[in-house]
Amino acid sequence: MRRSSATLIGFTAVLMWALLALLSAASGNVPPFQLAAMTFLIGGLIGAVTWPFRKGAISALRQGWQVWLLGVAGLFGYHFVYFSAIRAAPAVEVSLIAYLWPLFLVVFSAFLPGERLRVHHVVGVVLGLAGAALIITRGKGLSLGEGFSSGHALAFLCSLIWSGYSVLSRRFGQVSTDVVAGFCIITALLSAICHLLFETTVWPADATQWLAVLGLGLLPVGAAFYTWDYGVKHGDIMVLGAASYASPLLSTLVLVAAGFAAFTWPVMVACLLITLGAVIAAKDMLFKRAAPVT
DSSP, X not given: OOHHHHHHHHHHHHHHHTTHHHHHHHTOSXXXXXXXXXXXXXXXXXXXXXXXXXXXXXXXXXXXXXXHHHHHIIIIIHHHHHHHHHHHXXXXXXXXXXXXXXXXXXXXXXXXXXXXXXXHHHHHHHHHHHHHXXXXXXXXXXXXXXXXXXXXXXXXXXXXXXXXHHHHHHHTTTSOTTHHHHHHHHHHHHHHHHHHHHOOOOOOOSHHHHHHHHHHHHIIIIIHXXXXXXXXXXXXXXXXXXXXXXXXXXXXXXXXXXXXXXXXXXXXXXXXXXXXHHHHHTHHHHTOOOOOOO
């Protein structure tokens, strides 16, 4: 498969993550770790149910401890730290700091074999960050009113965890994406343990909320992790990093379309910044010169 095709497959994860806010809101008052346990279990099962029908799929689980440590630290570690950060600092500030991960992804990937950080990658990701900042702060700016807290430090750690997971996954490019199902199931188990330790169980109240949970497990907390894994392993990881800033924008547009938010000037400007940033970062892929005919 061509690198550009793998990049597009990876970008579908960004599209699915755009549904995260809407489906999470529609899932009712289910506590975070309980919701993570339920949705990651669904996400793991959508991969596991295909194993009997594909030769060699189950054998993909026979990986070294480094692969399992990376996968579980990426999926469970990120969510555990993020939920902890939300409890210790304002959600807007946590979200913005955590969304430094695409910037770190682009920078860290420059150290991968065969990759090279170019000016247009940096320009693209900075424009994307500016657009994401407008979306998250709603154009009102950001000030750490209470100073830098442990919640902010945890949010910064979130950005390092996910960018590190994504870049290091490239180092294990020979590992089949089938192993992601195992990552999801272990993450579901660990989330369930955290739920029992720290939360009170609250089940979805009606069919709509149950469907939202199912949707989360099938798409942004399920299929998205499989396509992201394939994209960062086989696609243009720097383009994916810059394009990831489309997620908060698309998430806002979905909320606008569903009537949960209004289309404001920060959203409009963010559209321009993030789109421009993605095009600049991906210019090598989008505007390839045709090879000369000899």
